[in-house]
Amino acid sequence: xxxxxxxxxxxxxxxxxxxxxxxxxxxxxxxxxxxxxxxxxxxxxxxxxxxxxxxxxxxxxxxxxxxxxxxxxxxxxxxxxxxxxxxxxxxxxxxxxxxxxxxxxxxxxxxxxxxxxxxxxxxxxxxxxxxxxxxxxxxxxxxxxxxxxxxxxxxxxxxxxxxxxxxxxxxxxxxxxxxxxxxxxxxxxxxxxxxxxxxxxxxxxxxxxxxxxxxxxxxxxxxxxxxxxxxxxxxxxxxxxxxxxxxxxxxxxxxxxxxxxxxxxxxxxxxxxxxxxxxxxxxxxxxxxxxxxxxxxxxxxxxxxxxxxxxxxxxxxxxxxxxxxxxxxxxxxxxxxxxxxxxxxxxxxxxxxxxxxxxxxxxxxxxxxxxxxxxxxxxxxxxxxxxxxxxxxxxxxxxxxxxxxxxxxxxxxxxxxxxxxxxxxxxxxxxxxxxxxxxxxxxxxxxxxxxxxxxxxxxxxxxxxxxxxxxxxxxxxxxxxxxxxxxxxxxxxxxxxxxxxxxxxxxxxxxxxxxxxxxxxxxxxxxxxxxxxxxxxxxxxxxxxxxxxxxxxxxxxxxxxxxxxxxxxxxxxxxxxxxxxxxxxxxxxxxxxxxxxxxxxxxxxxxxxxxxxxxxxxxxxxxxxxxxxxxxxx
Ligand code: ADP
Ligand code: MG
Numbered sequence: 195x196x197x198x199x200x201x202x203x204x205x206x207x208x209x210x211x212x213x214x215x216x217x218x219x220x221x222x223x224x225x226x227x228x229x230x231x232x233x234x235x236x237x238x239x240x241x242x243x244x245x246x247x248x249x250x251x252x253x254x255x256x257x258x259x260x261x262x263x264x265x266x267x268x269x270x271x272x273x274x275x276x277x278x279x280x281x282x283x284x285x286x287x288x289x290x291x292x293x294x295x296x297x298x299x300x301x302x303x304x305x306x307x308x309x310x311x312x313x314x315x316x317x318x319x320x321x322x323x324x325x326x327x328x329x330x331x332x333x334x335x336x337x338x339x340x341x342x343x344x345x346x347x348x349x350x351x352x353x354x355x356x357x358x359x360x361x362x363x364x365x366x367x368x369x370x371x372x373x374x375x376x377x378x379x380x381x382x383x384x385x386x387x388x389x390x391x392x393x394x395x396x397x398x399x400x401x402x403x404x405x406x407x408x409x410x411x412x413x414x415x416x417x418x419x420x421x422x423x424x425x426x427x428x429x430x431x432x433x434x435x436x437x438x439x440x441x442x443x444x445x446x447x448x449x450x451x452x453x454x455x456x457x458x459x460x461x462x463x464x465x466x467x468x469x470x471x472x473x474x475x476x477x478x479x480x481x482x483x484x485x486x487x488x489x490x491x492x493x494x495x496x497x498x499x500x501x502x503x504x505x506x507x508x509x510x511x512x513x514x515x516x517x518x519x520x521x522x523x524x525x526x527x528x529x530x531x532x533x534x535x536x537x538x539x540x541x542x543x544x545x546x547x548x549x550x551x552x553x554x555x556x557x558x559x560x561x562x563x564x565x566x567x568x569x570x571x572x573x574x575x576x577x578x579x580x581x582x583x584x585x586x587x588x589x590x591x592x593x594x595x596x597x598x599x600x601x602x603x604x605x606x607x608x609x610x611x612x613x614x615x616x617x618x619x620x621x622x623x624x625x626x627x628x629x630x631x632x633x634x635x636x637x638x639x640x641x642x643x644x645x646x647x648x649x650x651x652x653x654x655x656x657x658x659x660x661x662x663x664x665x666x667x668x669x670x671x672x673x674x675x676x677x678x679x680x681x682x683x684x685x686x687x688x689x690x691x692x693x694x695x696x697x698x699x700x701x702x703x704x705x706x707x708x709x710x711x712x713x714x715x716x717x718x719x720x721x722x723x724x725x726x727x728x729x730x731x732x733x734x735x736x737x738x739x740x741x742x743x744x745x746x747x748x749x750x751x752x753x754x755x756x757x758x759x760x761x762x763x764x765x766x767x768x769x770x771x772x773x774x775x776x777x778x779x780x781x782x783x784x785x786x787x788x789x790x791x792x793x794x795x796x797x798x799x800x801x802x803x804x805x806x807x808x809x810x811x812x813x814x815x816x817x818x819x820x821x822x823x824x825x826x827x828x
Pocket of ligand 2: 208209399
């Protein structure tokens with residue numbers, strides 16, 4: 195942490211999962227627990243005398259339904275009466291306490307029961323986050339920024355503050371979750387002297403059990419803060435989320451298992467708790483896997499040597515969840531309509547995706563389609579709220595968060611080419627927003643997939659640059675090497691978010707990637723990278739040149755070699771021999787470069803390549819007239 199500034203953590207106290215994050219000169223980041231896990235399930239089990247929080251409580255929740263408290267956020271600051279609609283979703287009992295406020299009824303081991311407040315349960319979750327933070331930071335944080343849904347009323351906000359106090363935390367600010375999500379992306383933060391104009395942002399948050407959509411307006415310089423987000427409208431559905439997808443999948447599997455066991459399909463299949471638990475967690479893992487894979491297989495042991503086996507495809511899942519996604523889009527339509535007057539015709543400038551379920555490709559597609567723009571997905575959707583809380587904490591602690599938010603791109607951005615060199619697409623010090631494109635092709639005949647790896651840095655070789663991410667452009671129809679035309683476009687928008695897209699023109703195939711290039715980079719690091727590139731400039735340039743010569747010569751050799759074999763019979767022997775010699779000479783250069791690139795003279799290499807190129811002109815003519823003869827229609 196920076197010296198002289200107070201330590202304030204950012205906390206996302208979620209319905210399903212909670213996280214703690216900090217932000218310093220390296221930017222915001224989530225603090226993992228000792229097992230490297232970043233999300234703490236918001237589940238608390240009350241054993242006699244002590245509380246068990248997180249993964250352990252979640253994994254045993256079906257065994258202890260009466261003493262395991264999940265989704266406690268739904269009860270915060272509400273009366274037992276208000277929460278009545280939620281009760282059927284909860285496994286524990288709720289009763290009215292003081293002034294009708296909701297209390298959780300916990301059975302005692304020896305008989306009898308006791309009441310705990312939602313604040314006390316949330317305090318247990320917060321205490322476990324404080325422990326996570328203390329392990330990494332070396333001291334327990336005393337202050338926190340905690341996020342709350344934009345629609346939380348005074349009582350719900352007050353309850354959240356109380357939970358913080360019970361956990362020994364001074365809650366310095368409650369921040370609306372959508373505001374935090376926007377802050378995590380740097381939306382609205384002041385940039386080296388440039389004041390942000392009014393900007394409108396939509397935050398689409400699909401979590402475990404709740405869906406929230408918010409339309410925000412960023413108004414600079416109000417209330418003494420560098421930025422101020424006004425919530426123009428909120429919408430959503432308090433009972434729509436990832437859990438519903440899990441239940442849909444459980445239903446499908448239940449029906450199929452019943453059929454396999456020869457049971458009446460309409461009769462509900464009664465499963466022992468063990469099998470039920472297996473089924474629910476299997477459903478969740480299938481759902482998660484299908485966000486990155488096209489198919490996922492399930493395998494359940496039904497006992498007596500019977501096994502239920504099933505492969506679920508992404509297409510099938512998408513069909514199943516389309517009605518749920520439709521409902522979220524309908525909420526978006528209503529939220530946009532409610533904000534219409536306040537927006538006064540101004541456009542939406544960014545859509546931010548929040549919540550684990552927004553990793554689902556169908557959700558991303560539908561949101562992009564509805565709002566007519568690519569939503570922000572560069573940050574982990576289940577971390578983005580905590581990251582934003584940490585950014586707010588950093589601003590409140592007085593350390594400067596704007597140090598890295600420049601109106602220029604501090605380091606070049608590019609893509610790895612054959613042989614490991616980096617083709618720079620956007621050059622450093624370009625002002626944002628910046629856009630540039632570059633054409634690439636394949637290296638092998640019939641290559642159907644291209645891996646695109648995005649790098650940041652000033653050095654010429656990928657191994658010396660910082661890898662930002664990679665993606666694949668797949669299903670390219672078979673074509674000879676060098677024929678596909680892949681246009682790679684880089685766009686860095688005003689918030690510093692980089693969108694890379696690749697488009698193969700002949701087949702129309704597309705793929706893309708989104709990252710925030712400057713996250714995790716300190717100003718000192720940027721300086722060091724610049725210095726390094728100066729030190730190595732000459733050597734790097736030579737290597738880049740040699741690598742490109744090797745890649746291009748290989749394509750030439752392949753093309754010329756094939757045509758030489760086909761037409762050797764009609765060429766004058768002296769000309770064929772001249773070509774053979776030029777080929778041998780160029781091959782020797784390639785071999786030497788591969789053995790030790792420092793031992794080749796790039797000028798000589800380039801001359802060898804030129805010599806072959808010049809010598810092959812006649813061969814090209816022969817080849818063209820041959821194909822004209824074969825195909826008179828041309
Ligand atoms: P909350 O804000 O309600 O605490 P989260 O944002 O943590 O919830 O979202 C949790 C939900 O996201 C769960 O239903 C979980 O199964 C789902 N989820 C997590 N990862 C993925 C994924 N890769 N694809 C689809 N759903 C996912
Ligand atoms: Mg959430």
